[in-house]
Amino acid sequence: xxxxxHVVAAIIERDGRFLVGKRSPHKQSAPGxxxxxxxxxxxxxxxxxxxxxxxxxxxxxxxxxxxxxxxCDTHDGSALIHWxxxxxxxxxxxxxxxxxxxxxxxxxxxxxRALDPVFxxxxxxxxxxxxxxxxxxx
Numbered sequence: 667x668x669x670x671x672h673v674v675a676a677i678i679e680r681d682g683r684f685l686v687g688k689r690s691p692h693k694q695s696a697p698g699x700x701x702x703x704x705x706x707x708x709x710x711x712x713x714x715x716x717x718x719x720x721x722x723x724x725x726x727x728x729x730x731x732x733x734x735x736x737x738c739d740t741h742d743g744s745a746l747i748h749w750x751x752x753x754x755x756x757x758x759x760x761x762x763x764x765x766x767x768x769x770x771x772x773x774x775x776x777x778x779r780a781l782d783p784v785f786x787x788x789x790x791x792x793x794x795x796x797x798x799x800x801x802x803x804x
Contacts, residue, residue: 671745674716675704675788676752676793678729681772683793685725685760686781687767695740700781701788702781704747705766717750725760725770729753734792 678685686700702757705720714731721729729752736749760770773781775796779789 670739672707672713673703673704673745674707674713674720675747675749676717676721676729676731677702677735677749677792678721678727678752679753680754681794682771683772684778685727685769685770685772686778686784686797687725687762690765690768693766695745696785698783700771700778700784702749702792703766707748713748713750717745717752721752724763724766726763727758727760728731728755730755735795738787738791741785751795785795788792 682714685703687694687703689699689701691697703721704723705716705724707716713720713734717731720728722784732751732753735751736747738747738749739745740747760772762768762770771777775792776790778784
């Protein structure tokens with residue numbers, strides 16, 4: 667197998683809910699799965715810039731990449747996912763743009779756990795974000 671593809675995944679939260687999309691059935695990676703907005707990092711692009719670009723291209727939101735919070739391999743080992751917390755810059759509505767997703771939802775952590783199919787690892791990363799909010803930083 668060749669070198670791993672590097673992708674970013676954006677954890678976007680608004681009013682206690684996270685934005686997830688159901689991947690289009692024709693997608694090679696995770697077809698039909700509920701996932702964070704994600705995409706490949708382009709040559710010469712920083713992870714933070716990729717987060718901002720991918721979110722805008724896929725769902726039309728303007729976000730600021732706040733911080734990298736996790737990193738993991740995909741199930742098939744073909745890619746390395748760089749998870750970033752991304753803050754919406756305004757109250758714009760998320761929209762289906764392009765063909766990445768067939769549906770978008772703002773979900774609570776509990777609602778995300780009930781989605782099917784969803785990767786357990788994704789749910790755990792979102793759960794860590796919720797827990798971080800509950801525990802004050804020192």
